[in-house]
Amino acid sequence: MSSYPIINKMVPTFYFIGVTTGKSSINKVFPLWMEVLGRPEVVLEGIDHKIHDEPEAYRATVAQIKHDPNSLGALVTTHKLDIFTAAEDMFDHFDPYAQVTREMSSISKRNGRLEGHAKDPITAGLSLDHIIGDSYFGNTGGHILCLGAGGSGLATLLHLINKANKVDRPDKFIAVNRSPGRLDHMRDMANKYETDIQIEYVVNSDPRKNDELMAQLPEGSIVINATGMGKDTPGSPVTDEGQFPKNGIAWEFNYRGELDFMHQALRQVESRNLRVEDGWVYFVHGWSQVVGQVLDIEITPELFKRLDETAVSTRS
Ligand SMILES: NC(=O)c1ccc[n+]([C@@H]2O[C@H](COP(=O)([O-])OP(=O)(O)OC[C@H]3O[C@@H](n4cnc5c(N)ncnc54)[C@H](OP(=O)(O)O)[C@@H]3O)[C@@H](O)[C@H]2O)c1
Numbered sequence: 001m002s003s004y005p006i007i008n009k010m011v012p013t014f015y016f017i018g019v020t021t022g023k024s025s026i027n028k029v030f031p032l033w034m035e036v037l038g039r040p041e042v043v044l045e046g047i048d049h050k051i052h053d054e055p056e057a058y059r060a061t062v063a064q065i066k067h068d069p070n071s072l073g074a075l076v077t078t079h080k081l082d083i084f085t086a087a088e089d090m091f092d093h094f095d096p097y098a099q100v101t102r103e104m105s106s107i108s109k110r111n112g113r114l115e116g117h118a119k120d121p122i123t124a125g126l127s128l129d130h131i132i133g134d135s136y137f138g139n140t141g142g143h144i145l146c147l148g149a150g151g152s153g154l155a156t157l158l159h160l161i162n163k164a165n166k167v168d169r170p171d172k173f174i175a176v177n178r179s180p181g182r183l184d185h186m187r188d189m190a191n192k193y194e195t196d197i198q199i200e201y202v203v204n205s206d207p208r209k210n211d212e213l214m215a216q217l218p219e220g221s222i223v224i225n226a227t228g229m230g231k232d233t234p235g236s237p238v239t240d241e242g243q244f245p246k247n248g249i250a251w252e253f254n255y256r257g258e259l260d261f262m263h264q265a266l267r268q269v270e271s272r273n274l275r276v277e278d279g280w281v282y283f284v285h286g287w288s289q290v291v292g293q294v295l296d297i298e299i300t301p302e303l304f305k306r307l308d309e310t311a312v313s314t315r316s
Helices: 026-036 053-065 080-090 096-101 120-132 136-140 153-159 180-189 207-213 261-265 279-294 300-313
Strands: 015-016 043-048 071-074 106-110 113-118 146-149 172-175 198-203 223-224 249-252 275-277
Touching: 015 053, 015 279, 026 043, 026 279, 026 300, 053 071, 053 080, 053 106, 053 113, 071 279, 096 113, 096 120, 096 153, 106 279, 120 153, 120 249, 120 279, 136 300, 146 153, 146 207, 153 172, 153 180, 172 180, 172 207, 180 198, 223 261, 249 261, 279 300
Parallel strands: 015 043, 015 071, 146 172, 146 223, 172 198, 223 249, 249 275
Antiparallel strands: 071 106, 106 113
């Protein structure tokens, strides 16, 4: 029994918990994916919470999923930490990443149990693997400069720490963040593992300092824009004068918006022999992993390819 009002949904419903869910590309993609997955009866419904909403509001959302049989589960953005904190006791199971990070991006049900998963280390990892393949760091000796140490920067670091082969781990991971709190959190998480990756934590929001950090990177290094600048906020974390690493990779985590960082990098493709990637693959991995979790469907590489092709067909 729930102490919150529960709506008995007439059709199987997959929730998208965010802030401005109506604006996301997933609204176009989702019905097409359900056709591909043979579940055309499942509908997507957005639930918008204000940032740092009241705990009771988060608990009401979780109760709806927990107690209504036709509410299948949810993908969570923005509120991953807050939902965990507000509703931890309502869940029967958390995966190890959710336990370590105390956040969840997926809510699902299995055999009457309510489960929370932190999929970001998996999806950030699948996206990075897609971009660099095997043995990248062994072959190049490159480092990672991660501008922004929020959820996605942390997820990328955890993925690398958990790589079994030395050739798939960089010697150095430099995390830069505007406020020290996120770096402290990253340090706490990283300290829960034994790793040979040398992790540097830099408090900074001055793009010229980031240019200096870029200039010190060895060839083949990867520079990530995980600050949200160029989409969530204007600008770029580096200046137009910043030099990307030779033979390296610039990875912008977003795929829509002004994408200033990506355009700066694109101007150096030839002069620095630079590869430039956006966040599209990350978007598709992020959603497909949670959809697979909620609908209990294994997302094989073949299925991922079909979902990606379907999603690409909606890109304007
Ligand atoms: N393509 C995809 O599917 C996908 C998936 C995941 C993330 N993303 C995108 O990646 C971005 C980051 O996501 P997230 O979940 O990691 O967000 P987040 O948790 O809000 O982290 C962003 C971090 O960047 C820091 N920051 C902002 N401006 C900065 C600056 N000028 N210099 C240094 N640090 C700065 C923030 O610092 P403070 O602590 O000071 O606020 C914050 O810690 C978002 O734009 C998101 O949309 C895309």
